[in-house]
Amino acid sequence: MNKDDTSQGWLSWICNLIVIFFVYICTFITFPITGWFVLKTVPNYERIVTFRLGRVGPPKGPGIVLVLPLIDQWQKVDLRTRAFNIPPCQVITLDGGVLSVGADIQFRIWNPVMSVLSVQDLNLSTRMTAHKALTYSLAKKTVREIQTQRVKLGEYLGMDINEMTQPWGLEVDRVELTLGSVLKAPGEGTTAPLIMPPSVPGLEGLTGPIQQLAMHFLGHSSISQPQQESTEEP
Numbered sequence: 001m002n003k004d005d006t007s008q009g010w011l012s013w014i015c016n017l018i019v020i021f022f023v024y025i026c027t028f029i030t031f032p033i034t035g036w037f038v039l040k041t042v043p044n045y046e047r048i049v050t051f052r053l054g055r056v057g058p059p060k061g062p063g064i065v066l067v068l069p070l071i072d073q074w075q076k077v078d079l080r081t082r083a084f085n086i087p088p089c090q091v092i093t094l095d096g097g098v099l100s101v102g103a104d105i106q107f108r109i110w111n112p113v114m115s116v117l118s119v120q121d122l123n124l125s126t127r128m129t130a131h132k133a134l135t136y137s138l139a140k141k142t143v144r145e146i147q148t149q150r151v152k153l154g155e156y157l158g159m160d161i162n163e164m165t166q167p168w169g170l171e172v173d174r175v176e177l178t179l180g181s182v183l184k185a186p187g188e189g190t191t192a193p194l195i196m197p198p199s200v201p202g203l204e205g206l207t208g209p210i211q212q213l214a215m216h217f218l219g220h221s222s223i224s225q226p227q228q229e230s231t232e233e234p
Contacts, residue, residue: 016053019053019071020052020053020068020071023068023069023070023071024068027068027069034069037069038066038067038068038069039064039065039066039067040064040065040066040067040074041063041064041065042060042061042062042063042064042065042076043061043062044062045078045079045080046061046062046076046077046078046079047059047060047061047062047076047077047079047112048060048061048065048067048074048075048076048077049074049075049077049112049113049116050067050072050073050074051072051073051074052068052071052072053071056113056116056117058113059077059112059113075116077109077112077115077116078109079108079109079110079112080108081106081107081108081173082106082107082108083104083105083106083107084104084105084123084126084127085102085103085104085105085178086102086103086104086105086127086130086131086134087102088100088101088102088178088180089101089102089131089134089135090183091134091135091138091139091146092139093138093139093141093142093143093146093186094139094140094141094142095142095143095186095187096184096186096187097142097143097182097184097185097186098182098183098184099138099143099146099179099180099182099183100179100180100181100182100183101134101138101146101177101178101179101180102177102178102180103130103134103154103157103175103176103177103178104174104175104176104178105126105130105158105161105172105174105175105176106172106173106174106175107126107165107170107171107172107173108170108171108173109122109169109170109171110169110170110171111169112169113169114167114168114169115168115169115170118167118168118169119168122168122170125168126165126168126170129161129164129165130161130172130175133157133160133161133164134157137153137156137157137160138153141153142186143182143185143186146177146179147179150177150179153177154174154175154176154177155175157175157177158172158173158174158175161175
């Protein structure tokens with residue numbers, strides 16, 4: 001760090017102290033009026049994350065919290081356990097089957113500051129991450145493994161989601177898979193081998209369907225000619 005950065009850091013720190021000092025003085029002088037605006041009651045299941053002059057501070061609460069006017073921006077964070085469900089989606093398994101699978105997920109916030117700083121929409125980001133982890137992890141399993149190891153796969157899925165959401169200050173407590181119907185059993189839908197018709201003199205350059213159509217007309221013409229000859233003989 002050079003001298004210019006150090007001087008700017010000290011100057012910014014001194015300016016912040018001066019502004020905060022004057023706001024404290026104004027709040028104290030007008031306290032009977034400003035008390036309705038600067039004092040916040042925070043319950044046990046919530047915390048307040050405060051940004052003072054753009055800098056984040058430690059979470060505040062529970063109890064009565066002082067929020068200074070003009071220089072403090074604050075946001076409440078709910079620490080209670082919340083739940084959401086992933087609607088049934090089609091998953092292509094390792095053995096080629098297609099299975100309808102959903103999930104019920106419970107999560108909670110363990111770090112209020114990280115949950116505010118890391119993502120803009122925590123609920124939406126968690127839903128998208130859980131949906132992606134569900135389809136990715138189950139694609140490595142067979143239909144039988146998903147049906148017989150539903151509880152264990154739910155625990156593994158919770159660990160996979162936690163690895164991606166822990167930097168957001170979020171922890172997944174429980175994942176329960178909800179199995180739907182098997183839309184396609186393993187091994188179904190395989191194409192049968194193509195049977196080529198025998199080659200016919202004069203039709204070697206034609207493709208299979210066209211050759212079959214030509215053989216069809218030739219067969220009808222060969223049948224109609226003897227019939228005409230038999231009718232002309234008498």
